[in-house]
Amino acid sequence: MIKVEEITFRYKKKTVFKDFSLSVEKGKVYGLLGKNGAGKSTLLYLMTGLLQPRKGNVSYNDENISKRLPSVLRDMFIVTEEFMLPHIPLKRYIAINSSFYPKFSQEQLQQNLKHFDLDEDLDINLGALSMGQKKKVFMSFALATNTSLLIMDEPTNGLDIPGKSQFKKFIASNMTDERTIIISTHQVQDVEKLIEHVIILDNNAILLNAAATDICQNLYFVNGTNDMNHEKAIYASPSLLGYNALLYNERKEESILNLEILFNAVLESPDKIKALFDNKL
Numbered sequence: 292m293i294k295v296e297e298i299t300f301r302y303k304k305k306t307v308f309k310d311f312s313l314s315v316e317k318g319k320v321y322g323l324l325g326k327n328g329a330g331k332s333t334l335l336y337l338m339t340g341l342l343q344p345r346k347g348n349v350s351y352n353d354e355n356i357s358k359r360l361p362s363v364l365r366d367m368f369i370v371t372e373e374f375m376l377p378h379i380p381l382k383r384y385i386a387i388n389s390s391f392y393p394k395f396s397q398e399q400l401q402q403n404l405k406h407f408d409l410d411e412d413l414d415i416n417l418g419a420l421s422m423g424q425k426k427k428v429f430m431s432f433a434l435a436t437n438t439s440l441l442i443m444d445e446p447t448n449g450l451d452i453p454g455k456s457q458f459k460k461f462i463a464s465n466m467t468d469e470r471t472i473i474i475s476t477h478q479v480q481d482v483e484k485l486i487e488h489v490i491i492l493d494n495n496a497i498l499l500n501a502a503a504t505d506i507c508q509n510l511y512f513v514n515g516t517n518d519m520n521h522e523k524a525i526y527a528s529p530s531l532l533g534y535n536a537l538l539y540n541e542r543k544e545e546s547i548l549n550l551e552i553l554f555n556a557v558l559e560s561p562d563k564i565k566a567l568f569d570n571k572l
Contacts, residue, residue, distance in 0.1 A: 292316055292317040292351065292352060292390035292439070292441065292553050293313075293314065293315040293335070293338055293349070293350070293351055293440070293471075294313075294314050294348075294350045294507070295311065295312055295313040295314070295334075295347070295349050296312050296345040296347055296348045296349070296350070297311070297312055297336065297346070297348075298308050298310075298312070298343050298344035298346060298348070298349060299311070299344060299346035299347060300312050300333065300337060300342065300344045300345055300435070301345065301456075303340070304310070306494070306495070307330040308330060308334070308337075308344070308495055309335070309495055310347070311347075311495060312347075313319065313334075313474065313490070313497065313500070315338075315471060316318045316471070317468075317469065317470075317471045317474075317489050318464070318467075318468045318469065318470070318471060318487055318488070319471060319487045319504075320466060320472045320474065320477075320485050320487045320488070321471070321472065321474065321486070321487070321488045321489075321490060322474055322475075322476070322482060322483070322485075322486035322488070322490070322550065323335070323471045323473055323474065323475040323476075323490050323492070324402070324475075324476070324477075324479065324489065324490070324491045324492070324495055324550065325491060325492035326493060326558070327455055327477075329493050329494070330452065330492055330495070331444075331475045331492060332371075332372065332444055332475065335369065335442050335444055335473065335475060336369075337349055337358070338351075338356065338442065338473075339367055339442060340356040340357060340359045340363075340364070341392030341473065342397070343357050344357075345351055345566065346536070348461045351366075351367065351440070352364050352366075352560050352564060356385055360538055365391055365392055365438070365452050366438050366439045366440065367394070367438050367439070367440040367441075367442070368429055368436050368438045368440070368441050368442070369441075369442040369443075369444070370429060370433050370440045370442065370443045370446055371440075371444050372444040372445040372448060372457070374425075374429060375412075375419060376417040376418070376420075376425050376429065377418070377472050378416060378417065378418030379416065379417060379418070380414050380415065380416055380417070381412075381413045381415050381416075381417055381428065382413035382414055384417060384432075385413065385432070387440055388432070389436075390440060392437070394436065394437035394438070395435055395436050395437065396435050396437060397435070399434070399435040399437070399440075400431055400432060400435035401413075403431035403432075403434050403461065403465075404427075404431050406431075406457060406460070406461050407427040407430075407431060407457050407461065408453070408457070409424065409427055409428065409431070411417075413494045419522070421450060422449050423449050423450055423454060423491060425453065425527075426448075426449050426450060427450070430446060430458075430461070430556065431445070431562065433498065434461070434465045437470075438470075439469060439470055439471065439474045440470075440471050440473075440525070441470075441471070441473075442473045442475075443472065443473070443474045443475070443476075444475045445475065445476050445477065445478070445482040446458065446474060447476065447478045447531075448475065448478065451459065455478075455481045458481065459482070459484060460462055461479070462474075462485050463485060474486070479525050479550035479551050479554065480550070480551065482550075483549065483550040486503055486548070486550065487502065487503050487504075488500075488502050488503065489501060489502075489503060489506060489550070490499070490551065490553045491553075491554060491557050491558075492530055493536045493558065493561075497503065498557045498558070498561045498564070498565065499553075499565070499569070501518070501568045503548050505568065506553065507540070507545070507547075507548055508540060508543065508548060508566075509539070509543055509567045509568070510525070510537055510538070510539065510540050510546075510553070510567070511535040511537070511538040511540040511541075511542075512528055512536075512537060512546040512547060512548065512549045512552055512553075513534065513537070513538065513541070514532075514535055514545075514547075514549060514552075515530050515531070515533050515535060515536065516533025516534055516536070517533040517534070517536070518533075519533075519534055519536055524537065524538055524557030525537045525538060525539065525556050525560055525563050525564070526552065526553075526555060526559055526560060535549070535551075535552050536552070537556040539567075
């Protein structure tokens with residue numbers, strides 16, 4: 292679906308990507324992880340044509356995204372971390388924006404609002420909503436566009452505890468085999484049960500690019516134990532219940548993906564993790 296090929300991009304004083312490549316397939320929920328400044332948001336903006344690489348190419352279904360063709364833009368939607376909604380009724384917002392998305396469904400929008408326990412009244416003024424409510428409305432609209440590509444940058448920031456729980460169900464209920472969702476976040480516990488494929492970035496490099504099933508097949512996650520051989524651990528950190536750790540899954544046992552443990556392990560021992568996976572960029 293998306294191919295990032297040998298791109299170079301820099302801001303005035305910092306090169307973010309140099310000869311960087313990555314591919315994203317359709318029909319999956321991707322988790323994009325990295326430290327602050329790793330380039331996650333920049334990569335998302337490059338994927339949607341909001342930024343242009345100095346070198347290389349980004350294509351969406353074999354079309355150069357830099358051309359910003361209407362046929363391409365109407366099939367993707369990005370929920371940025373920071374956004375503004377105008378002080379107008381939701382009904383007016385729908386009338387202005389829905390025409391850009393041929394598969395938009397007002398019925399689905401209202402179902403999404405209901406899912407978030409929001410008022411389905413389309414006369415509600417967007418300017419009167421709290422920041423958390425605005426985010427829920429914006430995400431509800433995004434899902435209702437039914438674009439093949441949906442990108443979300445820190446989608447759970449600003450949501451209360453019930454909202455974060457609703458978000459998981461919200462995404463799961465709107466996922467199809469034809470839709471690709473990319474979620475960039477630091478709030479890994481909010482999304483780890485949704486993620487089907489993990490990409491971890493650091494310093495212009497992909498440290499991990501693997502399916503969640505492959506990760507759990509090769510690695511064993513331990514959440515709180517005192518009975519552990521530290522010499523065999525790829526990564527271990529103290530917790531209230533003992534140690535959280537990552538081990539080689541030598542016995543091919545089942546364990547639950549823990550993105551926080553995985554992320555810290557990849558940053559601490561990237562070579563050990565890389566050796567387990569054939570990264571297909």
